[in-house]
Amino acid sequence: MQEALPKFGYRLIARDGAARLGEIATPRGIVRTPAFMPVGTGATVKALYPEQVRDAGADIVLANTYHLMLRPGAERIARLGGLHAFMRWDGPILTDSGGFQVMSLGKLRQVSEDGVRFQSHVDGSPHMLTPERAVEIQCLLGADIQMQLDECIELPAERAQAERAMELSLRWAARSQATFAKLAKPGQALFAIVQGATDAELRRRSAEALVAMDFPGYAVGGLAVGEGHEVMLRTLEGVVPLLPKEKPRYLMGVGTPLDLIESVARGIDMSDCVLPTRNGRHGLAFTWAGRLNLRNACHAEDPAPLDPASSCPAARDYSRAYLHHLVKSGEYLGSMLLSWANTAFYQELMAAMREAIAQERFAAWAEETKRRLAALQDA
Amino acid sequence: MQEALPKFGYRLIARDGAARLGEIATPRGIVRTPAFMPVGTGATVKALYPEQVRDAGADIVLANTYHLMLRPGAERIARLGGLHAFMRWDGPILTDSGGFQVMSLGKLRQVSEDGVRFQSHVDGSPHMLTPERAVEIQCLLGADIQMQLDECIELPAERAQAERAMELSLRWAARSQATFAKLAKPGQALFAIVQGATDAELRRRSAEALVAMDFPGYAVGGLAVGEGHEVMLRTLEGVVPLLPKEKPRYLMGVGTPLDLIESVARGIDMSDCVLPTRNGRHGLAFTWAGRLNLRNACHAEDPAPLDPASSCPAARDYSRAYLHHLVKSGEYLGSMLLSWANTAFYQELMAAMREAIAQERFAAWAEETKRRLAALQDA
Numbered sequence: 001m002q003e004a005l006p007k008f009g010y011r012l013i014a015r016d017g018a019a020r021l022g023e024i025a026t027p028r029g030i031v032r033t034p035a036f037m038p039v040g041t042g043a044t045v046k047a048l049y050p051e052q053v054r055d056a057g058a059d060i061v062l063a064n065t066y067h068l069m070l071r072p073g074a075e076r077i078a079r080l081g082g083l084h085a086f087m088r089w090d091g092p093i094l095t096d097s098g099g100f101q102v103m104s105l106g107k108l109r110q111v112s113e114d115g116v117r118f119q120s121h122v123d124g125s126p127h128m129l130t131p132e133r134a135v136e137i138q139c140l141l142g143a144d145i146q147m148q149l150d151e152c153i154e155l156p157a158e159r160a161q162a163e164r165a166m167e168l169s170l171r172w173a174a175r176s177q178a179t180f181a182k183l184a185k186p187g188q189a190l191f192a193i194v195q196g197a198t199d200a201e202l203r204r205r206s207a208e209a210l211v212a213m214d215f216p217g218y219a220v221g222g223l224a225v226g227e228g229h230e231v232m233l234r235t236l237e238g239v240v241p242l243l244p245k246e247k248p249r250y251l252m253g254v255g256t257p258l259d260l261i262e263s264v265a266r267g268i269d270m271s272d273c274v275l276p277t278r279n280g281r282h283g284l285a286f287t288w289a290g291r292l293n294l295r296n297a298c299h300a301e302d303p304a305p306l307d308p309a310s311s312c313p314a315a316r317d318y319s320r321a322y323l324h325h326l327v328k329s330g331e332y333l334g335s336m337l338l339s340w341a342n343t344a345f346y347q348e349l350m351a352a353m354r355e356a357i358a359q360e361r362f363a364a365w366a367e368e369t370k371r372r373l374a375a376l377q378d379a
Numbered sequence: 380m381q382e383a384l385p386k387f388g389y390r391l392i393a394r395d396g397a398a399r400l401g402e403i404a405t406p407r408g409i410v411r412t413p414a415f416m417p418v419g420t421g422a423t424v425k426a427l428y429p430e431q432v433r434d435a436g437a438d439i440v441l442a443n444t445y446h447l448m449l450r451p452g453a454e455r456i457a458r459l460g461g462l463h464a465f466m467r468w469d470g471p472i473l474t475d476s477g478g479f480q481v482m483s484l485g486k487l488r489q490v491s492e493d494g495v496r497f498q499s500h501v502d503g504s505p506h507m508l509t510p511e512r513a514v515e516i517q518c519l520l521g522a523d524i525q526m527q528l529d530e531c532i533e534l535p536a537e538r539a540q541a542e543r544a545m546e547l548s549l550r551w552a553a554r555s556q557a558t559f560a561k562l563a564k565p566g567q568a569l570f571a572i573v574q575g576a577t578d579a580e581l582r583r584r585s586a587e588a589l590v591a592m593d594f595p596g597y598a599v600g601g602l603a604v605g606e607g608h609e610v611m612l613r614t615l616e617g618v619v620p621l622l623p624k625e626k627p628r629y630l631m632g633v634g635t636p637l638d639l640i641e642s643v644a645r646g647i648d649m650s651d652c653v654l655p656t657r658n659g660r661h662g663l664a665f666t667w668a669g670r671l672n673l674r675n676a677c678h679a680e681d682p683a684p685l686d687p688a689s690s691c692p693a694a695r696d697y698s699r700a701y702l703h704h705l706v707k708s709g710e711y712l713g714s715m716l717l718s719w720a721n722t723a724f725y726q727e728l729m730a731a732m733r734e735a736i737a738q739e740r741f742a743a744w745a746e747e748t749k750r751r752l753a754a755l756q757d758a
Binding site (some may be wrong): 043045081318319326329331 | 422423425428450451455459460464465475679698700701705706710715
């Protein structure tokens, strides 16, 4: 009797308006959607132990191809048994293609039909990232969900430039798909990325071409790069209806709690962002009452925790006075506790969204939650 | 019926040569001796959660009066319920007097009969630390074991300067004792500090005078400040026999695993040092096979953990290859894991010493362990 090969799949459980409750099945476990993926840039979600990420409620983490190809190197991670073993995360991992970071961090970059040539921001060494190499790296890492290489441009951009980059990304999608078909293991999935800046027509052409290529999942890329919240939402409203209902939809690199609520309301299933950990390292805490700046003197003698109702020890057991002291003193523990509390808050937020969708009260929940979250603005 | 007041006390359980197995009773619990106290300078053992410090086997931690008086301030900590609640450590806490850090960190310091005037290294604000104020601060913090203010001088020093500082420290000991008698709670203890640089005669005069004043415990101060390992041990050999057998003996600010073995062999019961956490932040790991430098390329593809037999997850569950990557990348998790592993190693070392003394094989254990620890030198 032959054992069934592990399969990737998306299951839609419930809808409430455009918001979707679902599950992504991977060989390494289920991802409950809508899902927020903590970012483990360099094979570590900054300042957290992997057990804390899991216990916070995360089903999946993201890692960055650009960072890992430069340090410690994809072949080295493969020799060490792959990224899951290396970083001690046995759940699903999504890797990006490296394209976005090449644009934001790489030096002397040159885009050609073949790919992107650039110099490492770590040591200046020369590198070439092609659609084929990006997939090869992600297969060496052993990523469960992989992303095609795309060309990310800065916004605002000329339409001609946005069109050229979108068309190039389409050709790279086909090359990525061909390489993935050769290298990937059963159950791994390659997602395509819809590009086209903020131009509805370009976005439509990108989405239709990619849907015709039949990827197992679709990302919306090139947003949250300076276009503004409203423009981002209008672009999403144009793109998401073009994507297949039976596939997961991933909004890349977004965002604030408000961004997450609004994008889920528009049918997004997955997102990722460095905000919870980066803000944690900068002394900012996300709570159900809004965002707190622990540097502020008003917290110096406050014995209350961030959130007595949280199941996260960092939010529940440590006083704001102590957090204020740690942040002001530049202590590691301040960054550790706030990154942990923020990571847990983001997962609480997603769990609340999933529950609201299941109970068909997402719109009312979203209105009330947006009011709550607006109460404090860096108090 | 009147409830018995909490009491401080030392109980000698066994001796093996000069090495002692014992217990210090405090209102907040027992300290098994010989004990190593992790250093929580600014109300946090750097890069560790308090639960990790406890689980590593530590019964007691040290906090620095100098740092806490400047930030967040002793009165603030008192208003917040004391240092134990503030830093979430419910076991015993020992605080130093601030004297040592005033000398090493304070600016424009002036020593007079009254005390030490200095400027904060944080914000330049002027402060005066007297023997009375040092005790008052430690009582505001709620420290279980407190230290008298002493004058710490740099070594090498002229004999006349060492004698003057030792005599001044004796007068400060008497003033500290008088203030402590007024301010302390039942069960708290104030330790005296034997000074006298590396001069045997000065050390003897200091010890005899302090013993006559009947403190509940005695520290040996002013060592491990550049005099060298052998001179430190000779000084200890002169001082320890002068101290009462029924009181605990504390060697301040020492040291390496070798220092700890040699000082316990000479009758020391307690010590503290920043080495485990500071070295951890610098990529160095203490193990039973010696000290490793995780920056070294030889670890880059080593899948072995620091110590598969350790009960500490940081030492047992993470590969050296991953630690190498984290350290080279400057990731928080590298400092977190190595500080944790080193803190656990120091506690394992003390537990092994206590077991060896109980089994009357300390000398043989020490010889074998010193050989083991010398095998690797920053490999």
